[in-house]
Amino acid sequence: MNQNIKTLLIVNTGYDHKRFIFKQLKRRKDLRIVVLNKEINWAAQYVDEWIIADTFSHRLAVEAVVKYSHKNRIDGVITFWEDDVLLTSKIVDELHLTGIPHQIAINLRNKFKMREFCESIGVATPKHTLVNSEDELKVAVENFKFPVVIKPTLGSMSSYVVKAEDSDEVFQIWKYIRQNINVQTESSLHDGIQLLMEEFIEGDEVDVDLLIQNGKTKFWSITDNLSTQEPYFIESGMICPSNLPDSQQKELLSIAENVLERAGVRDGCIHFEAKYSKTGPVPIEVNLRMGGDEVYWLPKQVWHVDMIDSAVKIALGEYFPTIVKPQEPFSYMASTNFVSERSAILSSYSVPESWPKELRVDQYYFYKEVGDSVLAPPDGFEYLGWMTAMGDNPIDASENLEEAKKLVQFEVIPFSSLSVIGKTKRSSRFKSAKVSQQSIMGEARLIKLRASSKKKQRQLNIGIACNRVVNGGDSVESEIGAVGTTIEQTLNEIGYKTTYVDFNNLPEAISVLQTQPIDLVFNVGERINGSSLLEPHIASILDAMQIPYTGSNPFTLGFCIDKIRVKKLLTYHQIPTAKWDYMYEMTDKLRTDFVYPLIVKPGNSDDSIGITQESVVTNEKELKRQLEYMLHELKRPALIEEYLPGDEYAVSILGNENDDLRVLPLDRTIYDKFSRDRWHILTFEDKYGEDINLDNDPTLIVERPPKNVSSKLIKLISEISLDTFLILGAHDYGRVDVKLDQSGNPHVLELNPNPSINRGRCVPEVAEIDGLSYPDFLEKIISLAINRYRDERPYAHLQPVIK
Structure with a gap:
């Protein structure tokens, strides 16, 4: 590697609105950017190399970085993401890099430890204590003056920071935070969840942004925080430079500087929050990274100092001289945050194509799109966006900002009356439950789907519910794993945003579904934690989380696994099916009118598991042998049918009862060339054996579409398959398997409501014959699901259709 090129490790990309950081970094031609992140994401165009590891697991993340460093030089490490300040400090320690050591980081980032440290060095601090139990809270209430503030010791962005005016509110707030706070709702807490209570400090709140190198302050800037919206301390905006008197700014x-020096901070970009009270300055918290988003732009315009560039130089150990600020700032800046007063859904949004020059708008970011949910306390904590404007003085900057803000038009609407939102009552303003936030997100997804036109469909974020193959897996698992990857790649190629959801790792899948902005899930999952019997519960989880999905509902998916119950229902509806019976124990009695040969199948499995050439029996002895194998070895109930020797048809169906229901061209398997000692069935070994490739089996003839078959037979097979699809309540797509008896009469074998739709498999292949390319086929399924959810009451797909 060129010795003039330096390698910077960035821990966690953060969300897409951190893009400006990476754009700035790429301007340095002598910088190689390596990112430690859970997955490759939106920042790929700016990143030279990735270290893939879950940053939630500090041990695994540090191990991955150390392994990388054995073969690659790392010159510095930095994070712009509060969640990973402590992980970054561990990497600093492990690789002996410039930065803040872990012990110093934990002492300052943890608000309780920071208070204790300040107290120990004689720095003013509010009266404080931990309140991790109700007993601790009761003691604190007796000894504290109100108002007080309760906050997580490791939180960020004022999340779950709440002011209490009296003892009654304290207990309500404490319960509210304990019930709602978790790593999924506030990811910066994965290092621990403890609650701090402290007396509220009146005073002017400010941010002190510092660049410290080799223990010396190279630059500082103070910004005034405008009044926050209490009791949740929602930040409304900032003014830079500060309007406080010079003497107070110096204090x-x-x-x-005193706190950071005494704590041992020698190198870093620091965002120090404080208040100037009637008794002087009081530290509030110390952020050991650059302030978020708009904080970068304020000193950049006011003092012409690039905090990103300087923070990188500090991390790389590149010396730079003290930055001398001019007597007067180059400009004055004001910023504002866009917030919603309550949790809702963004229904409209407009902004001018260009800002009037006289308003001197500098930066504008709006994170939400129409149809997105917007969480406000107590349900959650989200900003819609922010804006900065410049001026020749503080008043000028503030007035420009207010005029520009008027040009940003957005509205939020209450949730649908069909939702549980609005039907519940809070006994206090702090009452909320986790389900409320989930309901809001679910309702937002439905509204966004209902508003999706064909043109906007590709703007949706599609989750791919599937099963990742671990350590190679057997042939069945490899096939199951491949379909998710194929769908993900195909949808990405045609412009969709996708999120992979691996249900072989259930906790991770739940976390992804809770934290990622998924609009619709493409459900091709067939396992949970490796078990096929849990396949229906993937759809159940999605329903419970109010996440729309493609394909059939959990009832249909579960019902179709139980082939015995399917037989009973088809028989009741007079759908032609082979003569059959079933056994759960060897002592069960079989019908006496069976005619050999018979076939013995598992009553509750798929993928031809348990099907061999020995599954077909010709006498009572063979039948007993196969039943003992099924009941005692496989431990599955046995489904016994009269053997059907004729051709087999796979009938692929697209659509729903009220939406473009159609039978695709049929797939016909002809067994006439099988050897005489081979039964006309496809066994598990035929489908998944290592030594057999059905595509190259000269004895197996597959026709798509069938040739030389009467139109009446095609029509009959199609109609009984459609009936089966509707009787069993399938949605969007499915495949019905039909087999002919010796006289050429069709009999339904089963419905697969979740057949493989990987490239080259039956359903997408016959769809292509019908004019749907593979991408078109996938988009058709997405469109069918959207239409199914559109204008329907919640969970309508779980209920019978009433006409």
């Missing part, structure tokens, strides 16, 4: 800088 604030002095206390920040």
Whole structure:
């Protein structure tokens, strides 16, 4: 590697709105960017190399970085993401890089430890204590003056920071936070969840942004925070430079430098939050990374100092001189945050194509799109976006900002009356439950889907519910794993955003579904934690989380696994099916009118598991042998049918009862060339054996579409298959397997409501014959699912259709 090129490790990309950071970094031609992240994401165009590891697991993440460092030089490490400040400090320790050591980081990032440290060095701090139990809370209430503030010791962005005016509110707030806070709702807490209570400090709140190198302050800037919306301390905006008197600013800088120096911070970009109270400056919290988003742009325009560039130089150990600020700032800046007063759904949004020059708008970011949910306390904590404007003085900047803000038009609407939102009552303003936030997200997804036109369909974020193959897997698992990857790649190629959801790792799958902005899930999952019997519960989980999905509902998926019950229902509806019976024990009595040969199948499995050439029996002795194998070895109930020797038809169906229901061209398997000692069935070994490839089996003839078959037979097979599809309640797509008896009469074998739709498999192949390319086929399924959810009451797909 060119020795003039330096390698910077960035821990966690953060969300897409951090893109400006990576754009700035790429301007350095002598910088190689390596990112430690859970997955490759939106930042790929800016990243030279990835280290893939879950940053939630510090041990695994550090191990991955160390392994990488054995073969690759790392010159510095940095994070712009609060969640990973502590992980970054561990990497600093492990690789002996410039930065903040872990012990110092934990002492400052943990608000309780930071309070204790400040107290120990004689720095003013509010009265405080941990309140991790109700007993601790009761003691604190007796000894504290109100108002007080309760907050997580490791939280960020004012999340779950709540002000209480009296003792009654304290207990309500404490319960509210304990019930709702978790790693999924506030990811910066994965290092631990403890609650701190402290007396509220009146005063002007400020941010002190510092660049410290080799223990010396190279630059500082103080920004005034506008009044927050209490009791949740929702930040409304900022003014830079500060309007506080110079003497007060010097006191604030002095206390920040004192705390950082005494704590041992020698190198870093620091965002130090404090208040100037009637008794002087009081530290609030210390963020050991650059301030978020708009904080970068304020000193950049006011003092012409690039905090990103300087923070990188510090991390790489590149010396730079003290930055001397001019007597007067180059400009004055004001910023504002866009917030919603309550949790809702963004229904409309407009902004001018260009800002009037006289308003001097500098930066504008709006994170939400129409149809997105917007969480406000107590349900959650989200900003819609932010804006900055410049001026020749603080008043000028603020007035420009207010005029520009008027040009940003957005509305939020209450949730549908069909939703549980709005039907519940809170006994206090702090009452909320986790299900409320999930319901909001679910309702938002439905509204977004209902608003999706064909043109906008590709703007949806599609989750792929599937099963990742671990350590190679057997042939069945490999096939199951491949379909998700294929769908993901295909949808990405045609412009969709996708998120992979691996149900072989259930906790991770739940976390992804809770935290990622998924609009619709393409459900091709067939396992949970490796078990096929749990396949229906993937759809159940999605229903419970109010996440729309493609394919059949959990009842149909579960019912179709039980082939005995399917037989009973088809028989009741007079759908032609081979003569059959079933056994759960060897002592069960079989019908006496069976005619050999018979075939013995598992009553509750798929993928031809348990099907061999010995499954077909010709006498009572063979039948007993196969029943003992099925009941005692496989431990499955046995389904016994009269053997059907004729051709087999796979009938692929697209659509729903009220939406473009159609039978695709049929797939016909002809067994006439099988050797005389080979039964006309496809066994598990035929389908998945290592030594057999059905595509190259000269004795197996597959016709798509069938040739030389009467139109009446095709019509009959199609109609009984459609009836089966509707009777069993399938949605969007499925495949019905039909086999002919010796006289050429069709009999339904089963419905597969979740057949393989990988490239080259039956359903997409016959769809292509019908004019649907593979991408078109996938988009058709997505479209069918959207139409199914459109204008329907919640969970309508779980209920019978009433006409």
